[in-house]
Amino acid sequence: MQSIVNQIKTAAALALNHLYPEAKVTDEDILVNETKPEFKGDYTVVLFPFVKSLRQNPAVLGKALGDQLLASNPVFTAHETVAGFLNLTLADALLANFLNATYADQSYGTQASNGNKVMIEYSSPNTNKPLHFGHLRNNFLGWSVAQILKTNGSEVIKANLVNDRGIHICKSMIAWMRYGNGATPESTGIKGDHLVGDYYVKFNDVYKEEVAGLVATGKELAQAEKEAPIMLEAQDLLRRWEAGDAEIYQLWETMNGWVYKGFDVTYKRLGLDFDKMYYESNTYLLGKEIVEEGLQQGVLFRKDNGSVWIDLTADGLDEKLLLRADGTSVYMTQDLGTAKLKYKDYGMDSSVYVIGDEQNYHMQVLKLILQKLGEPCADGIYHLSYGMVELPSGRMKSREGTVVDADDMIDEMIRLAKEQTEQANKTEGFTEEELERLYRIIGIGALKFYLLRVEPRKKMIFDPKESIELAGFTATFIQYTHARIKSILRRSEIAYGPMVLGKDELAPLEKSLLLQLEQYPGIIDQAAREFNPSALCNYAFRLAQTYNSFFDKHQVLKAENEEKKQLRLMICALTAITIRNAMALLGIEVPERM
């Protein structure tokens, strides 16, 4: 069904062309806004663009257009022109029709397939340490955007490219070999990803000591950093791994296995999942043949020492290395190969990379190179760039131990949910299991909402000391609103169903709710186009705000008459569905009671 705003655009364009055949306006030429609360009306057509072209004064044009709209279209019941703005009042019947059609639609907002296939790569962790708070932003964003696109009609593949090889893993490995004494997650009771992370920290501690020791013997710092024995040993491990050394390969598999088990626990707690896993150990050698082709095409060039480059200076960028002089590949090379592999696997129309803004340049170059190479996957590449999550003290650095651990954060949020629920005396009538579930829903919901409510590209500062609020612009507020509605719906005994509304029967808050509810599919579409879950955070919050005002002002179960009761119950039902569905797109559950 066409949205109300689009109906207005169509009607206004038609009316203008009827009144002024020379106007030749299209739907897209009509600017429709919500009418400001201080004026009478629901939606406003901005007249200024036509004042000039049609050489009419705003008042005359507004009156003519308004009269024509009212005469030709029963969805409008009144109009008023104020200073170039044509304020239109919608018929209650229009909104009643909308309500009748949707109030029982549990999947309200879900669009039919649009034939578009898109891959979202997100999470993509390193396997040498547990997830931290900053990673959560990536994970929540990726999952949510995938869900939004899916609901908006796209076929979506959620992919995870695991960075399971490289020097960083070898650092954990060498520290474990030196100091682990055979420790395992089972023997220590430590979650696998944390155990491996502990040895990564250990590596850095030892490395610092060794460097300091060398400096004390008179070495230059830079030299000492290169010669520290533990670093040399880690580099040796990497070489042995690449050479296929069985012993090393087995340890690598074992420790990665610990990490995956740990990650799985965290992913599961957070409700995150993937359709396709890629591992860099399988992809890091890809891309070399693309380089060969690029050389033949003349897109790439070889320097005297044998290294291969692309010249992007004409595009305002630099020269970029693609193969080292010794023929080995760099990060970019393997990303070129992986992009091609993904496209071969799925042939998707677009490929979204959820990656921090520190890699803006890298992603720009990646896309540009693929375009220059004429790869069909190139144009569909989109970098969903997001800002870093920082602490008041600055960036989180895992090597310096200033990270906020993801698992700790989850525990803390759930603990906080429990504390606040108990403090508010809201635990009555729940079983222990129900309470555990409720605390999880509230705690994790708060965490997700907090990280999704800000536009992705903005960096955000998180102050753990202040902790996260459960009031105001939060998931908790929205969840609470849902629980309030459900409480009413549980008590309603009558069967309610389609109804007819006469003129001017809707109270202002009833009408506002219906207008907002009607906008929901448009919000999903916007969020999908912008890859921006925060649009849904804002929408769900505004809807809950309006509902709470409505709840305060109007009785539902004890409404003035049966008609009103039925109407309000239907509005309640659709509001609950819309809140639940909108929050589901963010990966946030809503409770029946809280």
Add this chain to the structure above:
RNA sequence: GGUCCGGUAGCUCAGCUGGAUAGAGCAUCAGCCUUCUAAGCUGAGGGUCAUUGGUUCGAAUCCAAUCCGGAUCACCA
């Protein structure tokens, strides 16, 4: 230095395809629970939309310059 991103209320953020007197939340202050859940509602105070210039009937929004903050520009990943 080149490129990119950000700068809106004390704090955290919406608003940015140009439209009416720039909005929320938190914090502060004042009200509202014998009535469907007060994790709520109502109201008040709080602004040079970084600065300057330009385009326009109209600029927080577009353009240019400047200032501030951040990212990035490795034969690292």
